[in-house]
Amino acid sequence: MPNxxxxxxxxxxxxxxxxxxxxxxxxGKTIKGERATRDIWVCGAGAYxxxxxxxxxxxxENKDAYDxxxxxxxxxxxxxxxxxxxxxxxTDPATIQAVDVLRRxxxxxxxxxxxxxxxxxxxxxxxxxxxxxxxxIDAFLRRYEGA
Numbered sequence: 001m002p003n004x005x006x007x008x009x010x011x012x013x014x015x016x017x018x019x020x021x022x023x024x025x026x027x028g029k030t031i032k033g034e035r036a037t038r039d040i041w042v043c044g045a046g047a048y049x050x051x052x053x054x055x056x057x058x059x060x061e062n063k064d065a066y067d068x069x070x071x072x073x074x075x076x077x078x079x080x081x082x083x084x085x086x087x088x089x090x091t092d093p094a095t096i097q098a099v100d101v102l103r104r105x106x107x108x109x110x111x112x113x114x115x116x117x118x119x120x121x122x123x124x125x126x127x128x129x130x131x132x133x134x135x136x137i138d139a140f141l142r143r144y145e146g147a
Contacts, residue, residue, distance in 0.1 A: 046085030
């Protein structure tokens with residue numbers, strides 16, 4: 001594993017260490033059958049949520065909405081695991097903005113976030129998926145705001 005520091009665009013210099021970047025070494029064959037080994041840097045779940053929410057704000061892509069829904073619904077035992085990772089970044093302007101995006105776009109059944117997750121998964125609206133999105137985001141926000 002390389003001994004270099006990861007950086008995260010949008011974070012204040014003093015918070016870069018808090019992004020919790022981890023390096024994974026992947027080895028195997030490419031889709032063309034070539035053997036390869038690469039070191040891949042991955043940010044922690046808290047930083048990922050911040051970065052994805054800001055991407056959704058800028059691009060509004062269905063995939064960004066789905067990624068937020070998936071990670072908030074599947075990382076750790078519950079939303080508290082992500083809240084714990086976000087705690088050191090709570091006062092960072094990027095984190096504040098990201099939480100505002102979640103609150104604004106993902107807490108209404110017919111809001112941008114739930115509608116775009118449903119569209120990503122089914123091609124159109126889906127009441128069950130939209131309700132799940134709102135439920136996961138609400139659970140995260142309750143834990144985050146109660147922390």
